[in-house]
Amino acid sequence: MGGRREAEGVQLVLLGPPGAGKGTQAEMLSQFYGIPQISTGNILRAAVQAGSELGRQAQKYMNAGQLVPDEVIIGVVQERLGKPDCAAGFLLDGFPRTVPQAEALDRVLAEMERPLTAAVEVAVDPEEVVERLSLRRTCPQCAAVYHLKNKPPRQPGVCDACGAALVQREDDREEVIRKRLEVYAQQTAPLVDYYAGKKLLLKVDGGQEIGAVQAEIRRKLEAVVNKA
Numbered sequence: 001m002g003g004r005r006e007a008e009g010v011q012l013v014l015l016g017p018p019g020a021g022k023g024t025q026a027e028m029l030s031q032f033y034g035i036p037q038i039s040t041g042n043i044l045r046a047a048v049q050a051g052s053e054l055g056r057q058a059q060k061y062m063n064a065g066q067l068v069p070d071e072v073i074i075g076v077v078q079e080r081l082g083k084p085d086c087a088a089g090f091l092l093d094g095f096p097r098t099v100p101q102a103e104a105l106d107r108v109l110a111e112m113e114r115p116l117t118a119a120v121e122v123a124v125d126p127e128e129v130v131e132r133l134s135l136r137r138t139c140p141q142c143a144a145v146y147h148l149k150n151k152p153p154r155q156p157g158v159c160d161a162c163g164a165a166l167v168q169r170e171d172d173r174e175e176v177i178r179k180r181l182e183v184y185a186q187q188t189a190p191l192v193d194y195y196a197g198k199k200l201l202l203k204v205d206g207g208q209e210i211g212a213v214q215a216e217i218r219r220k221l222e223a224v225v226n227k228a
């Protein structure tokens, strides 16, 4: 899906269960609006790979399908939002994940005088994500996301974008996926009401094919972005 939309000051949050397609849609939206995709999952995986203190703290939670503590992740996001590439807007993928994270984000954005444009909920049937995630492959180098059936790489096992060997994520084993779904239902799903209450929620059907989900998101965002 081509084209690029210059839209200054678009601040987005993507919500949805594991495997809903947040990362896939975020990558496309980030290119379309010319704003950085800030994926807390990618930041944490890069930290684990680098063996940093953050990675050391996060790894045990991630491998068990649990959330890393709020105080750890909030600081990471606050620092990232201060970087110059966020001046024209940003897209948060995988943050906030709890009500305290959402409240912290509100405080940070109020300080920056950059109100949220919308929170996009990518809704899917939990059973569907188990299949999606077991067939997902990711690039450990550039974080590109593939699916063996729905979005295969051109050459099996090799990243189209950077040529690195694709891997299966540690937390994409069925028992961990089920734990992540449980954690989503308990800790993250309340954010749907949180953003609906603030009149910022846009719900899209994540069960459609990838291009159709993107088209629905852009259509729904168009009205809001034009108003901003």
Ligand code: AP5
Pocket: 016, 017, 018, 019, 020, 021, 022, 023, 024, 025, 040, 041, 042, 044, 061, 062, 063, 065, 066, 067, 068, 069, 073, 093, 094, 095, 096, 097, 101, 132, 133, 135, 136, 137, 145, 146, 147, 148, 150, 151, 171, 180, 206, 207, 208, 209, 210, 213
């Ligand atoms: P994170 O990396 O954020 O994982 P997640 O939220 O579980 O989401 P996923 O990356 O699994 O799925 P996605 O929705 O991005 O789907 P994708 O586009 O890849 O977090 C990992 C861990 O880090 C957490 O468990 C936690 O420990 C920690 N963490 C991260 N943020 C945190 C925070 N804020 N607080 C605390 N802890 C945090 O798509 C999935 C697959 O389906 C792909 O193969 C894709 O090709 C395919 N696909 C996508 N869309 C479609 C479609 N429409 N139809 C068919 N297939 C599709």
